[in-house]
Amino acid sequence: MKRTPTLLAAVAAMAAAPAMAHTGHGTTSLFAGLVHPLGLDHLLAMVAVGLWSAAALTGRRRLAGPALFMLALLAGAVAGAAGWGHALVEPAIAASVAVLGLMLAFARRLPAAAGLALVAVAGSLHGLAHGAELPDAGGFAGYALGFLAATAMLHAAGLAAAPRLLALPAVVWRTLSGGVALAGLMLLARA
Template structure:
């Protein structure tokens, strides 16, 4: 079975699997909290899946570069949040990430690589800062951050997996439709409907 089909066959297992945790977040030092936090907020899920999906749509080298840029810049935004550095309109920036990335996918926008990296990086700052300021007091920021970055990477991989669908005409339609759904979800967050 080709890799894209194996991934798509395994995807339902990834989506329904829950993290096994025998300890509270404080006892786990923040790793479990960091690992689970991105997948517990749909505003973050749609944006992180969109990064992988857009990267896959754009092809090499964006397929790997965008999912690397996002967590690296997100970690910097998280550090700024932990340090208490102010960033205005955080929730608006997070919601707009879904809207903008979804529309870029829906309209099949082929931005130059550096433009795509800047767009992804700007939104990563908002996502990282939000989680840095929401860091559980008992959590170790470094351990929490490692868990958070791993979960982000998994969401990017899921987006890339959906991007494999774009190899056929029906697949391209499905990917663009998913872009519309991501933009709609971002709009719902933006206007407080979700």
């Protein structure tokens, strides 16, 4: 129970910090891949996928959300590195954060197949941005290894935090999901 305020304080501190997405250029491709998902838009989405998966899916199926997101992320990154990204990627990523916040709010009412489809779409959009930001130095493999490792850690954080958050009064979960959705809308307004 004592960890929940610490987790919420950490999330608030990250939200207050400037977004770190699209950083790491001029560094090794592995490091660039590790830090790219730490931007507010990517961080919120990836933690939200873990939270939603733990709240909406049961047993081993809880890993389906993160696994599907990572597969779509990788496919999107390949497409983005090949130049398939477009000007609407950033607004679409912001919108995906808002949608993931709404998915958290309705985690137990949203059919699993629909939720997983939305997770895949979000993963591919975030992947397009990752691929478009491939650093000049280094190769795609190191970069992909970095952003996949960071993504897995963020998903794991969401999966681990969900049971504790769900055990608290429902207002905590509603506030969290509303905060994610609102952050997505704010990011969309700035995109």
